[in-house]
Amino acid sequence: MNNGQAQALDLDAAFRESQIGEVLDGLERDLIGLEPVKSRIRDIAALLLVDKLRASLGLSTGAPSLHMSFTGNPGTGKTTVALRMAEILHRLGYVRKGHLVSVTRDDLVGQYIGHTAPKTKEVLKRAMGGVLFIDEAYYLYRPENERDYGQEAIEILLQVMENQREDLVVIFAGYKDRMDTFFRSNPGMSSRVAHHIDFPDYTPAELHSIAALMLQQMHYRLNQQSDEALLEYIERRIQQPHFANARSVRNALDRARLRQASRLFERRGGLISKEDLMTIEAADIRASRVFANDRNESK
Numbered sequence: 001m002n003n004g005q006a007q008a009l010d011l012d013a014a015f016r017e018s019q020i021g022e023v024l025d026g027l028e029r030d031l032i033g034l035e036p037v038k039s040r041i042r043d044i045a046a047l048l049l050v051d052k053l054r055a056s057l058g059l060s061t062g063a064p065s066l067h068m069s070f071t072g073n074p075g076t077g078k079t080t081v082a083l084r085m086a087e088i089l090h091r092l093g094y095v096r097k098g099h100l101v102s103v104t105r106d107d108l109v110g111q112y113i114g115h116t117a118p119k120t121k122e123v124l125k126r127a128m129g130g131v132l133f134i135d136e137a138y139y140l141y142r143p144e145n146e147r148d149y150g151q152e153a154i155e156i157l158l159q160v161m162e163n164q165r166e167d168l169v170v171i172f173a174g175y176k177d178r179m180d181t182f183f184r185s186n187p188g189m190s191s192r193v194a195h196h197i198d199f200p201d202y203t204p205a206e207l208h209s210i211a212a213l214m215l216q217q218m219h220y221r222l223n224q225q226s227d228e229a230l231l232e233y234i235e236r237r238i239q240q241p242h243f244a245n246a247r248s249v250r251n252a253l254d255r256a257r258l259r260q261a262s263r264l265f266e267r268r269g270g271l272i273s274k275e276d277l278m279t280i281e282a283a284d285i286r287a288s289r290v291f292a293n294d295r296n297e298s299k
Contacts, residue, residue, distance in 0.1 A: 009053050018052075020045050023087045032213065033206040034077055040197050041081065041088070048092050065194035066094060066169045067161055069183070071176035072199025075245030078173045079133065081199075086131040089169060096129035096167065103132065105139040108153040116149040120156045128167055137172035138182035154186060161192050202245050207234045211249050215280070220257065225282035236290045252288065259284040 015021060024045060027038055051064055066089065070078040083100050090098025103123055110116035124132070134140070140150040161170055172179065172189075176198060183190035202210065208231050215221065222230060233252060237243055244251075260280055264272060286294075 009056070011053070014049060014053055018049060018091050020049065020088050020091050023084050023091065027081070027084050031077055031080065032209045033202050034081075034199065037077070037081060037197055037199055040195070041085065044085075044195060045088050045092075048088070048094060052092060063166050065192065066165065067193045068169070068171045068195040068197065069179060069193050070171055070173040070197050070199060071179045073175065073201055073243075073245060075247030075249075076199035076201060077246065078199055079135070081197075082131060082133045082171050082173070085171070086169075089131065095131065095169060099127075099130040101127040101130065101132050102135065104135050105150065105153075108134070108157075109140065109148075109150050111149075113149075116152045117156060120153045124156070124160055124168070128164070131169045131171060133171045133173060136174045136178075138174050138178040141182055141185055143185065154189065158188050158192065161189075165192075204231065204234050204238060207238075207246065207249050210246050211253060214250060214253055218253075218257075219278060220253075220280055221278050222280055223282075226280050226285055229282040229285040233285055233288060233290055240290070252285075253280075255288065256280050256284045259287050 024038075024042055027041060031038065048064065048066075051060075054060060068085070070082065072078060079102060082102075086095070086098050086100045089095045101123065107123055108116070108120045110119050140154055142148040142150055157170065160168060172182075172193065174182075183193070211230055211234070212222075234249065237248060237252065242248075257280070263281070263284065264276060
């Protein structure tokens with residue numbers, strides 16, 4: 001047997017031992033759509049597992065760069081995927097704890113001289129051993145304001161991303177166009193981010209499926225009329241301003257639940273069945289302002 005065969009490793013065994021399959025299966029099961037994103041996460045997980053195996057045979061090329069950029073519109077699952085990424089990194093031994101610390105500019109940047117450094121360092125201290133998720137990261141950089149302290153936070157982040165990259169992974173998130181500008185304006189930051197993942201908007205059919213899953217988890221149900229009303233709501237809401245994908249759908253369901261509760265309350269004095277308590281009626285959805293034009297036209 002030659003030396004290469006003697007050092008052969010069982011990839012399947014390594015995959016099972018790492019338990020990252022559970023996380024990847026969970027992503028596939030719990031996240032509707034996002035196929036390009038899930039594919040990239042599987043690719044990154046495969047790369048990291050293979051790198052671990054290479055290192056065990058003395059083939060290490062140095063610690064891989066793990067900092068990432070997640071771009072896309074609100075409500076496309078960036079925070080959820082970041083949580084799963086933290087789990088994968090922890091199970092493969094790339095971070096000690098596997099927790100996620102989610103912050104925005106306000107958590108990092110101070111309001112006066114000498115305030116930013118301690119704020120940023122405190123956040124980094126909490127995130128050490130895990131993943132730091134910076135949402136709307138482009139707000140850290142405000143070149144139009146000479147007295148802004150965001151650049152100080154960026155410089156501290158850059159230093160830690162380089163010098164302590166074996167104990168912290170940073171994920172920057174936000175709208176794609178603004179993130180592109182942010183990285184162009186901060187080339188030192190861009191050079192340290194190895195993985196750029198774009199999160200596409202959900203289709204109406206995917207949002208409809210997401211809504212059904214949300215309702216199931218909350219023990220609500222739709223009848224045929226309310227199901228049709230929900231799909232119509234989604235198709236209309238997508239065309240309106242400030243649409244936030246799954247987040248907007250969740251907000252719509254919360255308002256429908258509120259209307260359902262009000263409708264049932266108006267019926268007090270009679271008996272209410274379990275079916276009544278679980279069912280969202282079409283009227284609970286069509287009372288939304290999204291259908292306001294229909295109501296005005298019918299008057």
